[in-house]
Amino acid sequence: MVVKIGSSTLVDEGGALDRAFVRSLCDQIAELMASGTRVVVVSSGAVAAGRDVLGFSARPDDLATLQACASAGQARLTQAYADVLAERGIPCGQVLLTRRDVMDRDAFLNARVTLTRLVELGAVPVVNENDTLSTAEFAFGDNDMLGALVSALVGADLYAICSDVEGLYTANPQEDPSATLIPHVTEVDHRLTELAGGAGTSFGTGGMSSKLRAARAMLAAGIPTVICRGRREGVLLDVADGRGVGTRFESPAGSPHEGGRKLWIGLAEVPRGTISLDEGASRAVLERGASILPVGVAATSGSYEAGDVVNVRSATGDVVGRGIARYSSEDMARVRGIKLDVIARFLGPERAQPAVHRDDLLVF
Known part of the structure; x- marks a missing residue:
């Protein structure tokens, strides 16, 4: 206790x-x-x-x-x-x-x-x-x-x-x-x-x-x-x-819970910026446990590098989680709202990745 x-x-x-x-x-x-x-x-x-x-x-x-x-x-x-x-x-x-x-x-x-x-x-x-x-x-x-x-x-x-x-x-x-x-x-x-x-x-x-x-x-x-x-x-x-x-x-019995690594991301790390999701991405993350794709990022703020922790805001403006960004803030501003196949076509397949992968995301 x-x-x-x-x-x-x-x-x-x-x-x-x-x-x-x-x-x-x-x-x-x-x-x-x-x-x-x-x-x-x-x-x-x-x-x-x-x-x-x-x-x-x-x-x-x-x-x-x-x-x-x-x-x-x-x-x-x-x-x-x-x-x-x-x-x-x-x-x-x-x-x-x-x-x-x-x-x-x-x-x-x-x-x-x-x-x-x-x-x-x-x-x-x-x-x-x-x-x-x-x-x-x-x-x-x-x-x-x-x-x-x-x-x-x-x-x-x-x-x-x-x-x-x-x-x-x-x-x-x-x-x-x-x-x-x-x-x-x-x-x-x-x-x-x-x-x-x-x-x-x-x-x-x-x-x-x-x-x-x-x-x-x-x-x-x-x-x-x-x-x-x-x-x-x-x-x-x-x-x-x-x-x-x-x-x-207390969560209802049988509710899924996050492990130590995600708790470390969400509780111990200092967020360096914020990404805001559109309505579709908000539902996908909160209801279906999806990764955050660039196409669902409506806005980004702060200065951060790939690998830094960022706050994640839903379409209503609430901070709903924290995760490790796979793009810098400068790149996130470029790719937000764009589908992965388009990113791959112009920046190369290795750059076409989730904005925040579900494995690196603690959803509150």
Whole structure:
């Protein structure tokens, strides 16, 4: 079970690390492990904890100060987990990642080996983004997606996103008193993405939209995901037991799921551009599992080379997947909307290939 804890859940009203909550969380982890469930924690909160250490009353605006706060707070955050878990005889290991660390396929697999071995040895890995070194290009952006990546790395049976909300609602409950909790989701479609709000609190970077992106990736991986309120008493035990807590995202039984390589393409790599599909290509990719042919590419944006990862947008404008482009952005602009036999006639048979082959495409 991978458990992601958001910053707004970890800190008290003043923005300091809430050690009483950390103790409650570790109590639940210890109980889960005693019952045979292995746990990986993906914890936000380093910047918030460092903010307290360095004496800032509000979240800094500049990158250098944020990274300094992350450095000061990371030690305090991990030690808070380690101290409480040690009282229960459970070792704790720290794992700091940036997207650069897992962009290389070998590094991705090495991270998997390290995390898996820690779990096998009875330790609880505490994973966080290495905010002291990451830059915008290589940052995960929020720990919801980092938790999804870790879930894919270890082949988790369950991913719990512990937040300051109960789950996904039919409307914003702060604005609409008639809003109701959505208990179960089998597909993240355009309607659901419109329900998601913007960024989270001043202590964190994520919002419901980032949680939906992570849940959608986990649907592709076949890993059930639950968005729940982290401060609900016994929430991890209830989620693990399958009780009706929060919003559970799970594909219907028998649905196909993607393997490790495609998950690496979709979750670990940094997209360098975007290709947009026409209606016919959108249906072929989403309904029939087809490759993306140049004739179905309606537009391309960004600068990328053949072999780079690109976002794939449907005809409605939604990002529906990521894949490895077989043309550069310059060549894609030339061949888009053209059939393969025409491309072969003018550029040669070796240039007539899919824009993105299905084997290199993760469809969310």
